[in-house]
Amino acid sequence: MADLLSVAKLAGVSRATAARAFSSPDLVRPATREKVFNAAQQLAFRPNKIAQQLRSQATQMIGVMVPSLDNPVFAEQLQAMEVAARASGYSLIVTTSEYSPSREGDIVEEMLRQRVDGLVLTVAEADNSAVLNTLRLETTPCLLVYNPPGKSGFPSIGVDNRAASADATRHLITLGHERIGMVAGPLLQSDRARLRFDGYCHAMGEAGLIARSLVEMTRHTQADLKSLIPALQVPEALSAVICTNDLLAISLMGELQRAGFSVPGELSVMGFDGIALGKHLYPSLCTIEQPRAEIGRAAVHTLLAMIRGEKCTPAPLPHALRKGESVGTPTSRKSTLSTL
Amino acid sequence: MADLLSVAKLAGVSRATAARAFSSPDLVRPATREKVFNAAQQLAFRPNKIAQQLRSQATQMIGVMVPSLDNPVFAEQLQAMEVAARASGYSLIVTTSEYSPSREGDIVEEMLRQRVDGLVLTVAEADNSAVLNTLRLETTPCLLVYNPPGKSGFPSIGVDNRAASADATRHLITLGHERIGMVAGPLLQSDRARLRFDGYCHAMGEAGLIARSLVEMTRHTQADLKSLIPALQVPEALSAVICTNDLLAISLMGELQRAGFSVPGELSVMGFDGIALGKHLYPSLCTIEQPRAEIGRAAVHTLLAMIRGEKCTPAPLPHALRKGESVGTPTSRKSTLSTL
DNA sequence: CTAATAAATGAGATCGATCTCATTGCATTC
DNA sequence: GAATGCAATGAGATCGATCTCATTTATTAG
Numbered sequence: 001m002a003d004l005l006s007v008a009k010l011a012g013v014s015r016a017t018a019a020r021a022f023s024s025p026d027l028v029r030p031a032t033r034e035k036v037f038n039a040a041q042q043l044a045f046r047p048n049k050i051a052q053q054l055r056s057q058a059t060q061m062i063g064v065m066v067p068s069l070d071n072p073v074f075a076e077q078l079q080a081m082e083v084a085a086r087a088s089g090y091s092l093i094v095t096t097s098e099y100s101p102s103r104e105g106d107i108v109e110e111m112l113r114q115r116v117d118g119l120v121l122t123v124a125e126a127d128n129s130a131v132l133n134t135l136r137l138e139t140t141p142c143l144l145v146y147n148p149p150g151k152s153g154f155p156s157i158g159v160d161n162r163a164a165s166a167d168a169t170r171h172l173i174t175l176g177h178e179r180i181g182m183v184a185g186p187l188l189q190s191d192r193a194r195l196r197f198d199g200y201c202h203a204m205g206e207a208g209l210i211a212r213s214l215v216e217m218t219r220h221t222q223a224d225l226k227s228l229i230p231a232l233q234v235p236e237a238l239s240a241v242i243c244t245n246d247l248l249a250i251s252l253m254g255e256l257q258r259a260g261f262s263v264p265g266e267l268s269v270m271g272f273d274g275i276a277l278g279k280h281l282y283p284s285l286c287t288i289e290q291p292r293a294e295i296g297r298a299a300v301h302t303l304l305a306m307i308r309g310e311k312c313t314p315a316p317l318p319h320a321l322r323k324g325e326s327v328g329t330p331t332s333r334k335s336t337l338s339t340l
Numbered sequence: 341m342a343d344l345l346s347v348a349k350l351a352g353v354s355r356a357t358a359a360r361a362f363s364s365p366d367l368v369r370p371a372t373r374e375k376v377f378n379a380a381q382q383l384a385f386r387p388n389k390i391a392q393q394l395r396s397q398a399t400q401m402i403g404v405m406v407p408s409l410d411n412p413v414f415a416e417q418l419q420a421m422e423v424a425a426r427a428s429g430y431s432l433i434v435t436t437s438e439y440s441p442s443r444e445g446d447i448v449e450e451m452l453r454q455r456v457d458g459l460v461l462t463v464a465e466a467d468n469s470a471v472l473n474t475l476r477l478e479t480t481p482c483l484l485v486y487n488p489p490g491k492s493g494f495p496s497i498g499v500d501n502r503a504a505s506a507d508a509t510r511h512l513i514t515l516g517h518e519r520i521g522m523v524a525g526p527l528l529q530s531d532r533a534r535l536r537f538d539g540y541c542h543a544m545g546e547a548g549l550i551a552r553s554l555v556e557m558t559r560h561t562q563a564d565l566k567s568l569i570p571a572l573q574v575p576e577a578l579s580a581v582i583c584t585n586d587l588l589a590i591s592l593m594g595e596l597q598r599a600g601f602s603v604p605g606e607l608s609v610m611g612f613d614g615i616a617l618g619k620h621l622y623p624s625l626c627t628i629e630q631p632r633a634e635i636g637r638a639a640v641h642t643l644l645a646m647i648r649g650e651k652c653t654p655a656p657l658p659h660a661l662r663k664g665e666s667v668g669t670p671t672s673r674k675s676t677l678s679t680l
Numbered sequence: 681c682t683a684a685t686a687a688a689t690g691a692g693a694t695c696g697a698t699c700t701c702a703t704t705g706c707a708t709t710c
Numbered sequence: 711g712a713a714t715g716c717a718a719t720g721a722g723a724t725c726g727a728t729c730t731c732a733t734t735t736a737t738t739a740g
Contacts, residue, residue: 003726014690019728049453050394051726054695075415082436094434096422113389250620257622280590282597343696354720359698391696394725
């Protein structure tokens, strides 16, 4: 691959002049500039970013780590990030921790070696995170996404999980539900899932209702969900459940219907996240919509500001309650489902 | 950030020795090695990949371009790619073309400037693609994913779309369906969607059935899908439709049900892709499963082989027919849906 | 037409790691 | 004790672009 030096030679100028023809064309006489451009054309010259990065000590690359791209909530965020980053001349190095805190460290170390200009991370646990403790000593700007801001001290982009979950709960309460449960995936270890549980408890208490102890599943598989159904058939009937994320809600809804229960007739199901697909299902998923694309864009723009050296304390982004057919009033219910 | 030179100084050795302590420890006397390691530790030395890349003329980075991460079929592939790449010491630069051929060129150029060791692309049109024509002149290994192998001349990872679609059609025919339609998204311009239409036509002809002219939607929105429903209510009733992808199938299914039609009672709906969510819906989506994760892994391994200089002509990966509740027999049908 | 000033260009260093080649040091052998 | 050999280390070049500073060329003024 042709480099600047060969272009310069062919054009009969020095490296410096050839470089200037590209980076500051107005410092170069038009005639000379043309000679350089022609030479570059002939040799199919393509500037080497690596050399530029080494020289300029900036890579224009953002390191991104999400738990998994199998969950659309992260994929949709990433899609928006990519567009926003590219619009600002940045590229993304994308990695997935597969929900494993131990991998988080290796991944981040690798990205630091690559000298990314900044990091956008979603970690398992923002407080008490090994990676974040390491990063605190580094100068590379780092921004959290979805993780609640907190002791970690890092700026964070996302919604107020506690408030959002409380809103979801109140929505059900307003519809007349009283026996409301919460179902969490295998990731209750996740900080945001816990906040969602908090919010639910808060809203329940506020309405004088009993927050049921939460159903936490060890794994998120079809079999596990199925096994959840009999577990729901005990003394007191639940009329609604909130799932800590949409994937879980959709799966649960499917299993309930498959087992012959009507949603929302016998049980209302609410999700959390607002993945795009939920809108198109029947019944459509009632959920808390996190503005995934907006979160992605805000993450990029905030990080770029941090890279420029600005101090950033982003405010939580607004969530929205997305009504959906998966939630109804409890009145019409003739349930056989029971509480735990 | 501390560099090797400062480590060398602190350790009282030359740069060369310090470098060797890391890259070929056995060439360095144990005592010296220790001095270097200690110095590195003290200075929090972190090797600079950029310098290594410039020197070694290899980045250990793979450039990936997919149309959009909003479609789980790409997100799931990418998830597997990331894990496979990391396992081999490679990183991914991820970009999205947003289905725009014009963006494809810029994106690939950018990745070439970054000197990625190889490219994994999903383009709009493999034959007659501007990007691929450019890349043909380059030495950077390039591999297509999902795009059918063809005139482009680039190796390609994916299933046999034509055969898979024919299998889907035959599945419906075997169940007794005769009036089978096909619904395509806004992307019939996409090469794979056309092959799927071909396969459908082929299987229909083979069974002596009439391949309906295909319904192509200009956009893939809820409103558009809704408008499709009356368009289906003409003279002859369809008993089944195949959608060119799962997202479309899921949305269609939702709209049909919302409009009061029973799936599969009045209309069987089949998808294509096999995104994970389809399994958990009710009715679960009957579809052609592309092995997304396997495709992602194969893409990485094949590309790495190409980078090593091996010639690669990967065989199509096997697809699978995933049975699902969205498809039934036409007998029980009391349809009001009609053909076009 | 020359002096003074501005514009254009070139030489060389730099970013950080690594490779080649030369040199030093130590040990083995006769 | 000198010679031969290998192990360990250092000096310097290299990867490709860009920046600083010096130098040359062009321009304007007097």
